[in-house]
Amino acid sequence: MPIKFPFKKDKKHPRTEPLGLEESHIPKHVAIIMDGNGRWAKNRGMPRIAGHKEGMGVVKRIVRYASDVGVKVLTLYAFSTENWKRPKNEVDFLMKLPVDFLSTYLPELIERNVQVRTIGDFDVLPAHTQKAVKEAMEKTKDNDGLILNFALNYGSRFEMVHAVKQIASKVQQGELDISEIDESMFSQELYTSELIEPDLLIRTSGEQRLSNFLLWQLAYAEFWFTEVYWPDFDESHFEKALYDFQNRKRRFGGV
Ligand code: V07
Numbered sequence: 001m002p003i004k005f006p007f008k009k010d011k012k013h014p015r016t017e018p019l020g021l022e023e024s025h026i027p028k029h030v031a032i033i034m035d036g037n038g039r040w041a042k043n044r045g046m047p048r049i050a051g052h053k054e055g056m057g058v059v060k061r062i063v064r065y066a067s068d069v070g071v072k073v074l075t076l077y078a079f080s081t082e083n084w085k086r087p088k089n090e091v092d093f094l095m096k097l098p099v100d101f102l103s104t105y106l107p108e109l110i111e112r113n114v115q116v117r118t119i120g121d122f123d124v125l126p127a128h129t130q131k132a133v134k135e136a137m138e139k140t141k142d143n144d145g146l147i148l149n150f151a152l153n154y155g156s157r158f159e160m161v162h163a164v165k166q167i168a169s170k171v172q173q174g175e176l177d178i179s180e181i182d183e184s185m186f187s188q189e190l191y192t193s194e195l196i197e198p199d200l201l202i203r204t205s206g207e208q209r210l211s212n213f214l215l216w217q218l219a220y221a222e223f224w225f226t227e228v229y230w231p232d233f234d235e236s237h238f239e240k241a242l243y244d245f246q247n248r249k250r251r252f253g254g255v
Helices: 037-042 048-069 081-085 088-111 127-140 156-172 183-188 235-252
Strands: 029-033 073-080 115-119 147-154 200-203 222-225
Touching: 037 048, 048 073, 048 088, 048 235, 073 081, 073 088, 081 088, 088 127, 088 147, 115 127, 127 147, 156 183, 200 235, 222 235
Parallel strands: 029 073, 029 200, 073 147, 115 147, 200 222
Antiparallel strands: none
16 A cells, blocks of 8 residues: 655645655665754854754654654664764764753653664763663653664774674683674674664765764665755655665565
């Protein structure tokens, strides 16, 4: 059955004709690199943090849409291990966004049966960030709708080196023989061990790189890029990404 989803219409987001997505071929796990927030702000003569704030509003819209169309997992690259190199005021602002986001949006996440999770090195985040995110994870842990997975202080190479060390230490302890190491064992040591692999990667803002995001997990994913800056991204762009995904699958999907 084709699905049509009316989405919120306003000045910035005029209603577009529904493309007619096929309900049975929605990607199960969509990963997004939400790029272009700083450039969006700069183009308007605004500070970079204004772009991040606007980008946070887009996250809310996209979460609603993803849960409406039946995506199972949505992984959002919110903060990379490289982002610590940014100016202190910007890092401080970014670390307050989860608090800000959840203070207004957690009730809707609960209402929508969304489960909040994170991947990345969580323990070194500021205490206020950890507290807000932990509360959201705790309050949504039994939800079985969309898994909203935030990559916070995430870096894929760090994640893989950590996995290698875990496995090597088991070998050293004599708990494991080298011949037993395989792909599935390696996957089990990654932050994403409990998740299905992403089948669609979206990156906004014209860059066509992975930037240390889910290098292992994206091995079989379709990649979809747009020139649109993240603060300008809306349901119609997401719908187009899903539509193109469905058409690629139709052409190359085999039987
Ligand atoms: C961040 C807004 C989106 C554009 C890209 C960078 C800036 C939502 C969160 C968030 C994270 C965890 C959580 C709830 C919300 C967030 C950061 C940056 C660091 F449990 N947006 N957003 N976190 N941006």
